[in-house]
Amino acid sequence: xxxxxxxxxxxxxxxxxxxxxxxxxxxxxxxxxxxxxxxxxxxxxxxxxxxxxxxxxxxxxxxxxxxxxxxxxxxxxxxxxxxxxxxxxxxxxxxxxxxxxxxxxxxxxxxxxxxxxxxxxxxxxxxxxxxxxxxxxxxxxxxxxxxxxxxxxxxxxxxxxxxxxxxxxxxxxxxxxxxxxxxxxxxxxxxxxxxxxxxxxxxxxxxxxxxxxxxxxxxxxxxxxxxxxxxxxxxxxxxxxxxxxxxxxxxxxxxxxxxxxxxxxxxxxxxxxxxxxxxxxxxxxxxxxxxxxxxxxxxxxxxxxxxxxxxxxxxxxxxxxxxxxxxxxxxxxxxxxxxxxxxxxxxxxxxxxxxxxxxxxxxxxxxxxxxxxxxxxxxxxxxxxxxxxx
Numbered sequence: 001x002x003x004x005x006x007x008x009x010x011x012x013x014x015x016x017x018x019x020x021x022x023x024x025x026x027x028x029x030x031x032x033x034x035x036x037x038x039x040x041x042x043x044x045x046x047x048x049x050x051x052x053x054x055x056x057x058x059x060x061x062x063x064x065x066x067x068x069x070x071x072x073x074x075x076x077x078x079x080x081x082x083x084x085x086x087x088x089x090x091x092x093x094x095x096x097x098x099x100x101x102x103x104x105x106x107x108x109x110x111x112x113x114x115x116x117x118x119x120x121x122x123x124x125x126x127x128x129x130x131x132x133x134x135x136x137x138x139x140x141x142x143x144x145x146x147x148x149x150x151x152x153x154x155x156x157x158x159x160x161x162x163x164x165x166x167x168x169x170x171x172x173x174x175x176x177x178x179x180x181x182x183x184x185x186x187x188x189x190x191x192x193x194x195x196x197x198x199x200x201x202x203x204x205x206x207x208x209x210x211x212x213x214x215x216x217x218x219x220x221x222x223x224x225x226x227x228x229x230x231x232x233x234x235x236x237x238x239x240x241x242x243x244x245x246x247x248x249x250x251x252x253x254x255x256x257x258x259x260x261x262x263x264x265x266x267x268x269x270x271x272x273x274x275x276x277x278x279x280x281x282x283x284x285x286x287x288x289x290x291x292x293x294x295x296x297x298x299x300x301x302x303x304x305x306x307x308x309x310x311x312x313x314x315x316x317x318x319x320x321x322x323x324x325x326x327x328x329x330x331x332x333x334x335x336x337x338x339x340x341x342x343x344x345x346x347x348x349x350x351x352x353x354x355x356x357x358x359x360x361x362x363x364x365x366x367x368x369x370x371x372x373x374x375x376x377x378x379x380x381x382x383x384x385x386x387x388x389x390x
Contacts, residue, residue, distance in 0.1 A: 004100050004101050004104050004124065004127070004128055004131070005127065005128070005131040005159075005163070006067065006070060006097055006100055006156070006159065006160055006163055007043070007097035007098060007100050007101045008128055008131040008132050008135060009131065009135045009156050009159065010039065010070070010074075010093050010094070010097045010156060011036075011039065011040075011043075011097075011135075011219075012132065012135050012136050012139075012219055012241070013135040013136060013138060013139040013152045013155070013156065014139050014149060014152040014153065015036070015136055015139065015219060015220075015223065016136055016139050016140035016143055016223065016238055017139060017140075017143045017149035017152060018032045018033065018035075018223050019032070019223060019224075019227075020143060020149045021035070021083075021086070021149050024149065025080070025081075025082060025083045025086065027083040029224060030349050031083050032083070033220050033345060033348070033349045034087065034349070035083075035086055035087060035090050036216070036219070036220050036342075036345045037220075037342050037345040037346050037349070038087055038090050038091060038094075038342075039090045039091075039093060039094045040094070040216060040338045040339070040341045040342035040345060041094075041338075041339065041342040042090075042091050042094035042095060042098075043094040043097060043098045043334075043338045044098075044334065044335045044336075044337070044338035044339040044341070044342065045335065045339075046094065046095050046098050047098045047101070047102040047330075047331040047332075047334035047335045047338070048192070048331050048332065048335050049331075050062060050066065050098060050099050050102050050103060050327075050331060051102055051106070051327040051328040051329070051330055051331020051332070051334075052188045052191070052327065052328050052331070053327075054102070054103045054106055054175070054327040055106075055175070055325055055326070055327035055328055058173050058175050059103045059106060059107050059110070059173060059174055059175050059327070060167060060171060060172075060173045062099060062103060063099045063100055063103045063167060064164065064167055064168060065099070066095070066096045066097070066098065066099020066100065066103075067096060067099065067100065067160055067163055067164045067167070068096070068164070069092060069095055069096030069099075070092075070093060070095075070096025070097050070099075070156075070160055071096070071157055071160040071161075071164075072092065072096070073089055073090075073092030073093040073095070073096055074089075074093065074153045074154070074156045074157040074160065075153075075157055076088070076089040076092060077089035077090065077093065077150075077153040078150045078153040078154045078157065079150075080150075089153075098334065098338075100163065101334060102327070102330050102331050102334045103327065103330070104124065105121070105315050105318075105319055105326070105330040105333070105334075106174075106319060106326040106327040106329075106330045107174045108120050108121055108124070108319075109316070109319040109320065109323060109326040109330075110174035110175060110176070110326060111174050117316045117319075117320070119255075119256050121312035121313075121315055121316055122252040122253070122255040122256035122308075122312040123252070123256050124312075125248070125252035125255070125256075125308060125311060125312045126249050126252045126253060126256065128248075130245070130249065132241065132244070132245040132248070133241060133242045133244075133245035133246065133249075136238035136241045137238035137239070137241075137242070138152075138155070138238075139152045139238065140236075140238040141238075142155060175327075188328070191322075191325050191328045192328065192332060194322070195321065195322070195328070195329055195332050196332075198321055199377075199380065200317070200321065200377060200380065201317075201318060201321045201329070203373045203374070203376055203377040203380075204265075204268065204314045204317045204318060204373070204374070204377055205314070205318050205332065205333045205336045205337075206336055206340075206370075206373055207268070207272065207310070207314065207370040207371075207373035207374050207377070208310060208311055208314040208315070208318075208333070208336070208337055208370075209336040209337040209339070209340040209341070210340060210366045210367065210369055210370035210373070211272075211275060211306075211307055211310055211311070211366075211367065211370055212337040212338065212340060212341045212344070213340040213341050213343055213344035213366050214275070214279070214303070214344065214363045214366045214367055214370075215244070215303075215307070215341070215344075216341035216342070216344040216345050216348075217344035217345060217347055217348040217359065217362060217363060217366070218244075218300065218348075218359065218363065219241075219345070220344070220345040220348040220349060221348040221349075221351060221353055221359045222240060222241075222296070224353040225296065225353050225355075225356055225359065226240065226293065226296070228353050228354055228355075229291050229296065229353075229354075229355055229356055230291060230292055230293040230296065232293050236293065239297075240293065240296065240297040240300070243297045243298060243300050243301040243304065244300045244301065244303060244304035244307075245304060246301060246304065247300075247301040247302060247303065247304030247305035247306075247307075247308065248304040248305065248307050248308045249304075249308065250305055250308060251271065251274075251304070251305045251306065251307060251308015251309045252308040252311075252312055253308070254308070254309070255267060255308060255309055255312050255313065256312075264313035264314075264316060264317055265313075265317070265374075265377055265378045266378060267309050267313050268309065268310050268313050268314055268317075268374050268377070268378075269371070269374045269375060269377075269378050270306075270309055271305075271306040271307065271308065271309025271310035271313075272306060272309075272310055272367070272370050272371040272374045273306070273371060274302055274303075274305055274306030274309065275302070275303050275306030275307060275310065275367045275370070275371075276306075276364070276367040276368055276370075276371050277302055277306075278299045278300060278301070278302025278303035278304075278305075278306065279299065279303060279360065279363045279364050279367050280364060281299040281302065282295070282296065282299035282300065282356065282360050282363075283357070283360040283361065283364055285299065286355060286356045286357040286360050287357065291355070291356075295356075296356055303367075310370075310374075314333075315330070315333060318330065318332075318333040319333070344362075344366070347362055348362070
C-alpha cells in the first residue's frame, strides 16, 4: 500500500503548486501542466516494462529497484532551476513510481482468488483514496507554509524510505517461478498481443482508462478554474479533491464488503453510471450559471463514488484473463489508464479555463464512452460472446 502511495503522491501532491512553479521557473501555465502530462506518459510506458520483468525476475526485487529510482528522482526535482530540469526529474519520477502500482496488482492476484482479489484491491483502493486526499492537502499546506514548491519533492524523498524498508523487511516474494513466462522480447510481445485481442480484457481496461483520463483532466485544469470561476486560491484544489477521494473511499468500502458476492462486471457498470451522473450534474450546474467552488466540487463526489466501484473490479478482471502473466496484464492495464490520463491532461491544457463548461463537456464524453464499454462487457459476458473469466 505504501509503495502505491508513493506513485499517488508523485501524481498530485505538487499540483496545488503549479501556479507557483510557473511563476518561479518563469514559464507558462501550459508548460507547468506539461509536468503532469510527461509524468503520465512515461508512467504508462514503463509499466509495460515492469510487468514482464516482474513476471520473470520476481515482484520484490523489481519493485525495490523502482523505488530507488523514484527516490533519486525526487532529489533531482527538488533542485530544479528550470522547467526543463523539472521535466527531466518528472520523467525519472515516473520511471520509478510506476513499479509499485503495476506490481502490487500482480502480487494480489498471485496470492488470492478472483473474488477475494476484488476485496483486497478495494481495501488497497481505500488506502489509495486516503493517499489521494492527503497528498494535495499536504502539498498545499507545504506550499503555504514554506512558500516553496520544492518542499513537496523533499517530502516525497523522505517518504519513499517507508515502502522501501517495509518491502525489504516484511514482504515475501509472491511469484511462483514455475509459472513465470519465458521467450524474451518475442514472448513478451506475444503476451501483449494476446491481451490486445481479448475483448473482455480491453473493454474493461479502456473503460477504466477513460475514467482515469476524466480524473486527470480535472486535476490539471482545476487549479486554474478555481481561480477564474470561483475566485479561490489554487491551494483549494486539495479541499476540492477531498470530495473525489471521499466518494472513492466510500465506493471502495462497499466493494470490499460485497465484491465477492456480486458479479464484478455488474459492479463496474453501476459505478460507471454513477460517474457519468456526477459529471452530468456538474455540466447542468455550469449551464445554469453556477460559478461556486461547491458547484464544481460536489458533483465530483459522485464521480469519486462511482470510481470506487469501477477501479478495483476492473483491475481484477484485467489480471484474471491469464493469471500466469498477471504482471504483464497489470502492466497493459496500467499503460492504458495512464496513457489516456496523459491525453486527458493535454486536452485540459487546450480548453478554456474561464468557465467549468469546456472541461465538463470533455469529461461527460469520456465517462459516457466508458459506460458504453461497460455495458458491452456485461452484455457480452452474459450472452456468452466472451469466454468466462477464471
